[in-house]
Amino acid sequence: QQRAAVTRAQIVRGAAEMFDKSGFEGASLVEILEAAGMTKGALYFHFRSKEDLARHIIAEQHRISIAAVQAIAAQEASAIEQIVMLCH
Numbered sequence: 001q002q003r004a005a006v007t008r009a010q011i012v013r014g015a016a017e018m019f020d021k022s023g024f025e026g027a028s029l030v031e032i033l034e035a036a037g038m039t040k041g042a043l044y045f046h047f048r049s050k051e052d053l054a055r056h057i058i059a060e061q062h063r064i065s066i067a068a069v070q071a072i073a074a075q076e077a078s079a080i081e082q083i084v085m086l087c088h
Contacts, residue, residue: 008046010036015053
């Protein structure tokens with residue numbers, strides 16, 4: 001459902017912000033939920049634990065990175081231009 005997808009995205013965004021700011025160990029669930037504007041029930045509906053949430057974020061970032069590499073590799077640019085694009 002659309003509402004569930006929005007809730008999940010908000011939780012992921014809030015967790016990513018807190019992991020970036022405080023690291024995995026330093027980011028508490030309370031801080032993550034405050035950043036996301038969500039409840040503990042919403043978090044546990046979508047994720048089993050803070051570690052499960054972190055693994056989801058890592059997998060999503062990996063997916064985004066691979067898609068970017070594939071998009072750049074598909075362009076007709078020299079190797080050096082592709083490297084520059086990857087750095088940006």
